[in-house]
Amino acid sequence: MGVNTDNLIQGPATLYRGAFGAAEPADTNVAINATPPASAWTDLGGTQDGVKFGGDQTYGELEVDQITMRVGSRLTKQDFTIETSLAEATLENLSLTLNGGTSASGTGYKTFEPNVTSSATQPNYFAVILDGYAPGQFRRRIIGRKMLNVDSVDLAYTKDKQTLIPAKFAAHYVSPSIAPIHIADATS
Template sequence: MAVNTNNLIQGPATLYTGAFGATEPVDSAVNTTPAASAWTDLGGTQDGVKFGGDQTYGELEVDQITLRVGSRLTKQDFTIETSLAEATLENLSLTLNGGTSASGSGWKSFEPNVTSSATQPNYFAIILDGYAPGQFRRRIIGRRMLNTDSVELAYTKDKQTLIPAKFAVHYVSNSVAPIHVVDQTN
């Protein structure tokens, strides 16, 4: 197979967040910024944005054949991972999956949600806007997300403070896929 250099991708992505169930941009608008009324730009990131998929398969085997005779999907995990470079209270709240915010003249505050583990978390949606082959745009929409990784704010003399985030995709319904990927083609 010959190499098609038009299929090589390099460049940054932009992340947006919206409420779970927010109106998604239509596929034909893949090259436009999502509506600010429903989607908020998370700002700068550092060390890129990664979309990952992990699939676990159980083996099917029989005594008479030494090879795996089949596999069945037993688990799927999809994530969007980055380090948020803008260490705002809004980004901290997002990575801690919500909480209580307040503001007044010259100040704003945030307190994380510390309710019972039986309480439903505040799911949200994420849009990852990056590049596709041909220098076109690719949009990945995670429809029901939570940050499932540890959060830390490191204040050091010689390094930038970042908020690490690993947003995990969650099941939506039998009729709604949890992820939608669309590429611009012209």
């Protein structure tokens, strides 16, 4: 099989945030190439060093005494993540990466205080859309339906480097009939 250069992908992605359960854009070609509706989705702004979608699968081995090699495997754990560094160090992006909190504003100021509730409290899940490129110069949309940031958050203020907010959004189980991740490619 020869190389099909139309299948090579390069280019930035855009991230959007919505409430858990927000109406998802349709999978039609027009919707994949269009910005998600601003009424339900907020653009997270610039990123640095790209946006990465990851899938990690752990399999347990099945073995028997009579055969020396693995005779089968069973999926025991699955993780999907969307990871980036948010370049716009806003209080809104900080709140997102700290999985919520209390925000307020007044004339000439905004404030944010992170959640410090009990570990038994349900976290503030949200949804994420990653809009990037697919083979053939088309668009690919990855929707994380129930996400939380699972990475440490730090704001580094240095003389010679830009302040970034690291984010690693992990997908969580939704239901037997709703997958936590949905991926759609435009084809025309």
